[in-house]
Amino acid sequence: xxxxxxxxxxxxxxxxxxxxxxxxxxxxxxxxxxxxxxxxxxxxxxxxxxxxxxxxxxxxxxxxxxxxxxxxxxxxxxxxxxxxxxxxxxxxxxxxxxxxxxxxxxxxxxxxxxxxxxxxxxxxxxxxxxxxxxxxxxxxxxxxxxxxxxxxxxxxxxxxxxxxxxxxxxxxxxxxxxxxxxxxxxxxxxxxxxxxxxxxxxxxxxxxxxxxxxxxxxxxxxxxxxxxxxxxxxxxxxxxxxxxxxxxxxxxxxxxxxxxxxxxxxxxxxxxxxxxxxxxxxxxxxxxxxxxxxxxxxxxxxxxxxxxxxxxxxxxxxxxxxxxxxxxxxxxxxxxxxxxxxxxxxxxxxxxxxxxxxxxxxxxxxxxxxxxxxxxxxxxxxxxxxxxxxxx
Numbered sequence: 001x002x003x004x005x006x007x008x009x010x011x012x013x014x015x016x017x018x019x020x021x022x023x024x025x026x027x028x029x030x031x032x033x034x035x036x037x038x039x040x041x042x043x044x045x046x047x048x049x050x051x052x053x054x055x056x057x058x059x060x061x062x063x064x065x066x067x068x069x070x071x072x073x074x075x076x077x078x079x080x081x082x083x084x085x086x087x088x089x090x091x092x093x094x095x096x097x098x099x100x101x102x103x104x105x106x107x108x109x110x111x112x113x114x115x116x117x118x119x120x121x122x123x124x125x126x127x128x129x130x131x132x133x134x135x136x137x138x139x140x141x142x143x144x145x146x147x148x149x150x151x152x153x154x155x156x157x158x159x160x161x162x163x164x165x166x167x168x169x170x171x172x173x174x175x176x177x178x179x180x181x182x183x184x185x186x187x188x189x190x191x192x193x194x195x196x197x198x199x200x201x202x203x204x205x206x207x208x209x210x211x212x213x214x215x216x217x218x219x220x221x222x223x224x225x226x227x228x229x230x231x232x233x234x235x236x237x238x239x240x241x242x243x244x245x246x247x248x249x250x251x252x253x254x255x256x257x258x259x260x261x262x263x264x265x266x267x268x269x270x271x272x273x274x275x276x277x278x279x280x281x282x283x284x285x286x287x288x289x290x291x292x293x294x295x296x297x298x299x300x301x302x303x304x305x306x307x308x309x310x311x312x313x314x315x316x317x318x319x320x321x322x323x324x325x326x327x328x329x330x331x332x333x334x335x336x337x338x339x340x341x342x343x344x345x346x347x348x349x350x351x352x353x354x355x356x357x358x359x360x361x362x363x364x365x366x367x368x369x370x371x372x373x374x375x376x377x378x379x380x381x382x383x384x385x386x387x388x389x390x391x392x
Contacts, residue, residue: 056133221291
């Protein structure tokens with residue numbers, strides 16, 4: 001077997017890998033591997049030359065190595081069959097979610113396929129690659145997905161900002177199938193339509209599906225859903241709430257909420273096309289009050305250096321929402337900012353409650369669903385936080 005190019009990491013980098021974190025940044029790479037191949041598999045050694053495993057090497061990214069296996073080249077061959085086995089294992093793990101036609105099938109590092117994400121919407125799949133190594137293999141993996149899932153379409157949604165970090169071009173295109181890529185999927189009793197080539201992210205926010213359904217179980221009375229997108233929280237709340245006002249700034253998404261509400265017979269859902277910050281401020285000033293409020297903003301802290309600014313924005317949202325809640329009202333507040341950890345998020349919410357002079361009960365601390373598992377040792381995979389609180 002031909003020897004692999006070798007990457008030597010610093011003592012700190014070696015300790016990080018051996019503790020379970022699968023990433024090595026370029027600052028901890030002491031000797032770069034001798035290869036110009038995109039997404040090459042390389043052997044990884046510590047400063048003394050002791051083997052650590054095999055990794056994907058990125059030529060330009062600040063994140064130079066993503067560990068694939070702790071076995072050496074003589075113990076395990078990393079080829080197409082290796083990646084397909086990993087793919088099959090990820091698909092098998094979703095067997096705990098029978099009947100779900102909208103879910104994540106592969107969750108990157110947590111499924112040991114670093115930088116590779118697959119979402120299913122009925123007969124359509126979206127693929128997103130955020131590493132050079134998986135980008136080089138997405139065509140092969142798309143073919144394997146079609147063979148194993150029977151999907152009619154596979155859409156490449158490589159238009160996320162994470163591609164810039166890897167110095168990879170952004171693109172949206174079909175990897176399999178022809179024509180429009182519009183599909184339907186379900187969240188509980190509600191049916192949603194999605195355009196995999198044109199909608200945000202990979203089509204929808206599947207990491208929030210379980211939180212949508214839980215909010216629907218707990219919500220009552222008059223409800224306000226801020227940053228509604230396609231109405232996931234709004235339609236779930238509509239089942240038990242007397243009325244739901246869904247606020248969404250994007251005009252196209254606002255129209256989709258209305259279409260989804262009508263398709264599901266949710267006549268108690270109304271849509272306001274507007275900025276949630278402005279709407280909450282107006283409702284606070286007008287004295288308008290709700291029994292249930294949901295805050296599900298986009299990621300406000302993309303980089304750690306922007307965390308302080310993001311926290312001020314989160315605080316403003318939660319302060320206004322708490323002021324707009326009736327006594328014993330439910331607040332479902334979320335953050336998908338990976339740079340804001342769970343403790344920091346909860347502290348911000350409690351500070352906002354103190355400023356609003358509202359005692360609160362913490363009912364539940366939640367995250368993403370079972371199809372978005374967290375990899376122990378890599379805090380970045382626990383990005384989604386959802387806090388369910390009652391304002392007294």
